[in-house]
Structure formats: C-alpha cells, structure tokens
Amino acid sequence: MLVYFAALLAAAAVLYRLYPQRETNRWAAFFLLTASLGGLAGHLREEALPLLELAVGEAATGIKMLSFAQKVLEAANHTLTPYGVLVFSLVYAERFSRQTRRRLKLLLLLPAAATCVWYTVAPERQSFFILLLLWTAPYYAYSCWLLVSSCLRERNPWRRKERLAVAVLAVPTLVAIVAFINVASVWVPDFRFFGYIAFFIAYSLIAGVAFAFAYGVLGVKVRLERDPLESAVSAVSSGTAMLNHTIKNEIAKISICAENVKETLDPHDAEAAGQLDLIVKSAEHMKQMVTRIHGQTQDIVLREEPHRLADIVQESLEKLSAKLNSCGFAVFKEFRSDPVVVCDRVHMLEVLSNITANAVEAMSERRGEGALFVLIDTTRRGVLLSLKDTGPGVPKEQLARVLEPFYTTKARQGGGNFGLGLTYCYQVMRQSGGQIELESEEGKGTTVKLWFAANKMVASARK
Template identity: 40%
Template sequence: MIYYFFALVTAAFILLMNNPRSEMNRWAAFFLSAAAIGGLTDVLIRYGYDDWANIEQLLNHTLSPYGILIFSVVYSELVPGKRARLYLKLALLVIPAWMMLSTPIKPEIRLDYRFLLGWAAPYYLAACLLLIVSLWKETNRRKRRNRFIATLIIVPTILAVLLLINVAAVVAPELDAFRYVSLFIIYSLSVALICTFIYGVLGVRLRFEKDPLEGTMKAVSSGAVQLNHSIKNEIGKIAISSDNLKRELAERSPDSLSHLAIITSASDHMLGMVNRIHSQMRDIVLSEKPFKLDQLVQSSLAKHKGLFEQKEIRVRGDYACSPTVIGDPVHFAEALGNVLVNAAEAVETGGVIHISLEREKKSVQLRIKDNGRGIAADQLERIFEPFFSTKNRSSNFGLGLSYVYNVMKKSGGSVDVMSRENEGTTVIFHFAAKSIRFG
C-alpha cells in the first residue's frame, strides 16, 4: 500500500507544480492526496501509530468524495461564476465536515459506513455525471479529446471505489477491497502516464518539443520580416522608376501617365498590405507600465462606438473589480480592439456584446462574449494559426487572433476562445498573477 501512496502523491505533485495557479490542478492534487493517505494505514498500524492511522482513515473516507466532486465541478466548467462555485464548495463541505467532527477515533475508529455510503455515493456519482456531461457538451475537438481522456481515466476507478469500498463496507465488510481497487488505480495511472506523453492530461504533457503554435508564430514572424524587407526594396525600385518615367513621358506621351498612376497605386496598395501583415506578426517588444484595465477597456469601447452604433449593437459591462495591470497598454489595446471588431462582425444587427472583469484569486479574467454566429468546431481549434480565418474577405489576413495570442503570451498570460455555432463566442483574457495589482 505504500507504493499506492507514493504513486498518487507523485501524481498530485506533478499536477500542482505544473500549474499551481490553476484551480483545476489544485483540486486534482487535493483529491489525489486525500486518496493517497489511505495507503498509509498498514504502515502506521505496523509501527504502532494507531491513533494516526484512525485519523488518516477518516480523512481518506471523507475528503476523497468531496475532493473528486469539487474537481469535477471546476473541470467541467458547468457551474459559471466564481461566487457560485464558492457557495457550492461550502455547501458540499458541510456533510463531510460533520462526519469528521462526529466520528469517534479513540480507542478505535468507529466509522458509520451506512451514513458514509448515503452521502459519498451521490458525491461520486455526481462527479462522474459532471465529467460525462462536460464531454458530451464540448464542441472544441482538442478539448473534447482531453475531456474524453480525463473521463476514461477517472470514471471507471471512481465507480470501482464506490462499489468495492463504500458499498462493500456495508454489504460485505470481510471483502479485501484494496486488492481489487488497486487494479483500477494501476489502470488509471497507466492510462494517465501514457496520455501525458501523447496528448497531455489536465494541462500536463511530458514532452521535449515546445508548443507547436509558438514555433509557428516565430517562423511566420521571421518570414514576415524577410517578406516585408524584400517587397519594400522592390517597391522602392518601382517607385523610383515610375518617377523617372513620369518626367520623361510628361511631354512626349501624356496618355502614359495614366498607366504609371495605376502602377503607383498598385505599388502603394502592396506596400500597405505588407506593412499591415508585418505590424501584426512582428516580434513584439513590450513597453510595460501600470494601467487600469477597466479604464483601458472603456477607452477601447469608445474607439469602436461608431461600429457598434452602425450595427445597433448593445454593449453590456460588468466590472466586478478594477485592477491595475503591469503591461503594455498599447499592444493590449490593439489586441482587445481586434477581439471587439471580430465580435461586432459576428453578431447580427441589434446583437449583444457582454464584457466582464472577474477577479480570480490573485489574478483577473477579462471576458468578451457575443451572441453571434459562433465558430464551427473544426475551425475553432485553428483560430490562433497565422493566416487562418473564418471570414471570406480579401481584406482579412487571418492575423488578428494570432496577434492577440502573441501579446498575451509575451505578457505572461494566455487567451482562450469558447464558441458554439449559432450561439456565440466568448474570448477570455487570462492575466498573469504577477502582473496584477488590486486596490
């Protein structure tokens, strides 16, 4: 059983160290730690620490169902709002806390297994149901694959624990449940280990290569610089030759001037296009300073007021906090503007764009949600790729969200996009905790 303890604690440590600011990872680590302490019982009893063995048994039986249920609530993203999740966590803690406080542990532990089964079974089943429902509702192909893997890892073992430990403790107390449960634990850890190498599980991926999108961004940025330099040189030659021809043909062939004007106009248009591409894909150098995030959002909305009024778009704001961000306000304003324009173009006349600022422990999230046409599932996973666009317009280069990705990546944060066809799109800016100041 000691191997069982170390295996689960190691998994909890990896998850926590991979991203300690992730609420999902913290609750996964909490559940794994609560489950792991069950492996210490025999060791503690063997060395005469019976009282400690009683305590760890109580903690194992009460905190494991609570931990997996709260993890499933967070991971499924089916309970929106930080405050709603907080109230739910407190409400669900009442029963396990009561059992911990009311269960005698001296001279020996006297667990009421019937009472335990009465509340732990709904907790375990609700956790499994949340994972399955979140998998069923997910439309993003990459996220759906990850949810499928998580469900495959967690659900069979949770049901086995419920049946072989909780149910068996009531109907067949003489059963050596751990012998059978350990097989499911080995199954879960094996699948998790394999999938961390291949796909990544709960944000953890054991690999040697960097994020392929990051490599793509660097390659495109380098290519855009070279393309910009080359085309500018060639257009410069065209401009000089055009000026020389104008002077020579002004008197001898006035009609030729109209053709030269076309050449000049086309050259200027090409130069403008290249400059726009380069401005979006150049290697971003941040000039960081403090700025009020809510004020910058309001300023960006004011800049796009004409576009909103033209389409009769209603903009709703919900600013639950007013943080100061240490970052580059110019680049972030440009990134936010790209998202606002995308949202405005996606909604029909009279549509709604909802903007919210929500505090998340030491950090903050900025959400821009529209009720537009949404993005197809097969397109959603490609939206950050340079030159990929869901719009069929020659004036669109598919660089807006690539630029947003670059700005947030350089700033130490990240950006997520959630969307369903005909239901709308939500863009979430996640700011690094180190760059946020409150008060």
C-alpha cells in the same frame, strides 16, 4: 501498498508541477495526494505494525504513536478524498461562479470534518463506515454526474476530447471506490478492499498516461506534445523576431546607400533622383510591414485588472463608429448581464477591434444592409461576449484554419492583411484563461464567441 502510495503521489506531483496556477490541477493533485494516504495507512496497518508488535510488543510507546499516525492517515484518506474529488469536479465542470464555489468548499468540508472527529472517538469501525457512507456516496455520485455532463455540454471539440478522457479514467474508479470501500466496509468493517481497488487505480493511471499522449489530460499534453496551434504561434513568434532584426538591418543599408548615391548625382538628373526616392520609400514601407507583423506575433504580457465588460465593448464600438456609420451598418447590443471581469483592458480593446474590423470587411458588399449583433451574458460556464455579423460566412473547410498564423480568407489588398488578427485574439484569450470560438454558415454570417472563465468574474448583475 507502497507502490500504490508512490504511484498516486507521483501523479499528484506531476499535475501540480505542470500547472500550479490552474485551480483544477491543484484540486486534482489534492485528491490524489489524500488518496495516496490510503496506501501508506494500509501498509502501516497490515505490514509494518504487526511486525513491530511481534518485535517489541503492543505496549511500546513507539507502537502506540505509529498506531495513532496510521489512524490519522486512514481518517484523512476516507474523508478528504471524496471531498477533494467533489471540489475538483465542481471547478472542472465550471458550473458555479468563483464566489459560489468558495462557499461550497467550506460547506462541503463540514461532513468530512465531523466524520474525522467521530473516527477518533468511535467505539467500532462499523459505525464510522456507516456515517461515512451517508455522505461520501452522494459526493462521489454528484462528482461522476458533473464530469459526464461537462463532457456532454462541451461544444469545443478539443476540450470535449479532454473532458471525455477525464470522465473515462475517473468515473469507473469512483464507482469502484464507493462499492468496494464505502459500501463493503459497512457490512465487513475489516474488508480487504485493496486487491479490488488496486485494479481500478492501475486502470486510471494507465488510461491517464494514454490519454495524455492522445488528447491531453489537465494540461499534461501541453508539456508532452504541444497544441499544434500553440506551436505554430510560438514558431511564428521566434521566426518573425529574427526576420524583423535581419530585414531592418538590410533595409537600413539600402536607405543609406540610396542617400549616398543621391548625393553624388547631378542635381539636374530628376529622373534618377526620383528612382532613388522610390527605393527609399519602398524600403521604409517594407520596414513598417515587418514591424507590424512582429508586433502581432510577439509574446503578450497581460496586465489584468477588474473592468466592466460593457464599458470595454462600448469604448471599442465608439472607436469604430465612424467606419460602421460610413458603411451604413447597424449595431444591435443585448447586454443580458453586467459582469465585471478581470482582464487586460488594452489587449481586450485590440481583440474587439480586430473582430469588428473583420466583420466590417466581411459585410463590405452589403453597405446599408449589414448588421453587427453584440451580446453579453453570464452562464454557468462563465462570461460570454459574442459578436455576430451578417456577412457571407466562412466555408466549413476554411473555418477550422482561421486561427492559424498567416491564414486568411480575405484578399491581400495593399499588403495590409497578414492573417494574424485572429491569431492575436486567440493568444490573448488563451493567456487570459478563456477561449475564442467561431461559428459560421455560408450565407448567414459569422459569430465570434469570447469566453471568460467563471473565476475571472468579480461581480455580475442580471438585466
């Protein structure tokens, strides 16, 4: 049982240590911690206490204190574990707003607290397990439904794999807990369930490690094997930093040498002076290009504050209104809700500018006919901001790569397009705790969806 205790405690420590800022990881660590208490309580009840009672007798003060500690650990294990599992499932499934979840956390704690009190005064264990079954079975059942349904509803292929992994490793074990602990203990209060549960706990831990290597579970994959796109962004960022420094130094040398040569020329040699001016201008142009590339790949620092999302969208569209009007593109806005989200206003404006500029360029051959559709909505998943154009669309084989650094579906005219705009958008949304999704069909246009996590929404009103 101590192995059971140590294994669950280690799993809780790993999940919390990796991403303490993520609420899902905190609650996963919490229910694993409370589950581990069952192993410690079982060790005290079945091994440590009997040996000590034989050695010093049941009446010893130390035995009584240890027996009381065992009872507290057992009560915490039986009551706080189902509570922690359900709260984790609610947070992980992203079905409710942060304010609603805060209220649910308090309400769902009431049965656990009442059962703990009953356990200390219950005349027999059977009555405790009957009361426990009345609310833990619905808690576990709803948790399983949330985990499975969140996997079925997920449209992002990467997140769907992670949600599938969590459901596969958690649901069988939760069903076993209900059957072998909660239900069996009602009929046989001293039922020795550990042998049965140990198999499922071992299954979950082994499956968790396997899925962590294959798909990632609650961020563990990010530490063991980084997301390919994130690795690419990181490599590009460090590479362009060195490139930026080196090329700027060399460009400076070229400019200085050109100016020195120009001073030694015959003042009447206009042709040579013109060639040197061209060298200086080309060097300056190269410097600006390298600076721009570096600016789009360097690490992003967010300064997040509550902002009305509609205001940011409106400001972004106003900045690009001249371009949209000159091309004859119509803008249709549909704001189904009016959310206030915690975000970095400056970076969000730049994200929207990149997406809108891409839409304008995609519709360049449809002057006077193109249209941009902007939607704001609030769902159980979070806040959605989508922008849809009526351009030619992106071929399916290219769509999977559009977020990669330096990948572009557009012609590199004038050296101004580096294929970094959507990579920048991906970085901003990821650091904001959100997501960016692209949907496109040839001949029907492209839709870019920006998802803000539900816990980033401060307030919202339906329209």
